[in-house]
Amino acid sequence: MTDYAHHETLVSTQWVEDHMADAAVRVVEVDVDEDAYSEGHIPGSIAWAWRSQLCDTVQRDILSAGQLSRLCSQSGIANATTIVLHGDNNNWFAAWALWQLKIFGHADVRLMDGGRRKWLAERRELTTAIPAYPPAVYTPAPPDTTLRAHLPGVMDAIAHSHALLLDVRTPQEFSGEIFAPPGLPETCQRGGHLPGARNVPWSVACRDDGTFRSAAELRRLYAAEGIDGSAPVIAYCRIGERSSHTWFVLKYLLGFGNVTNYDGSWTEWGNLVGVPIERGSSPAAAA
């Protein structure tokens, strides 16, 4: 982990096992499959449900400062707590939680490299006991708006080539062959991608065991699509969680200075009246 720009943002499964009982650490599981935690989880860890606890459930949006404050307080997380996030599928929704915590200025938040998958494969201890922590005082910082892209900024980037657009969905979603990941409900009126977008599927950043590739490997992967940190990058996917994983990779593992996550993503752009789209494979893939 030492060749990353911010290696302190990753911890190993062994590190988590060594710090499970550390009062200054809170291990939080965030799964796309919200039933996974109840099967068995890291002792002392809590779960955050991404649908109901990491989104505004009325107006489509991320958490407000007040909502995050209540969530952390109820989780026994204070501003000084080291939060270690992990989850299924290479930590994709754990990265979604990390992105929001960073927007509101949490200083020390990390991902457990390999996520739930690695913990299971290594046959580490699990429990079904759900811990209860006393409420803590949590004060979010004012939101860092430089970490998030909104529709006007994306439109401006397309119109004036202010940033590179990075679509991290599968090649079939990118081209428009399918409107949603296989087996999931279609939530868009159209298939395709934002004009000029490059395509690097989010999961190529991880090895088969769920851990992140080395910095050198990651640089090569993104450089093949012209993503090298020299220009601002706007990452997007379907609803913004795969792209938060890529956002983490570019910003914290590779140290790129200007990376935003467009969480409106394709479910926003692809359903808008009157905006242009493109279809077909990326130029690099077609070459």
Added chain:
Amino acid sequence: MRPTEYSERSLECNGWQVRVTSYRLGGVYYCKADNVSPGAVLARSQAPTKEQAEREALHRAEQLLSRVKRYPV
């Protein structure tokens, strides 16, 4: 408790790659089938045997994948 008999395998189902992950916890086998790319869970199951758990998860995954529409590009 510790998981045992952890296994992952990929196979093709209705033209799509499916990953079947299963493990045993206590006396129960847990299984989930995901769509590999991007890895969203299509089905999960639990059963007294690994074979039954995997069969049930795959059956559900197959039903969902059979409904995927492909559009001309």
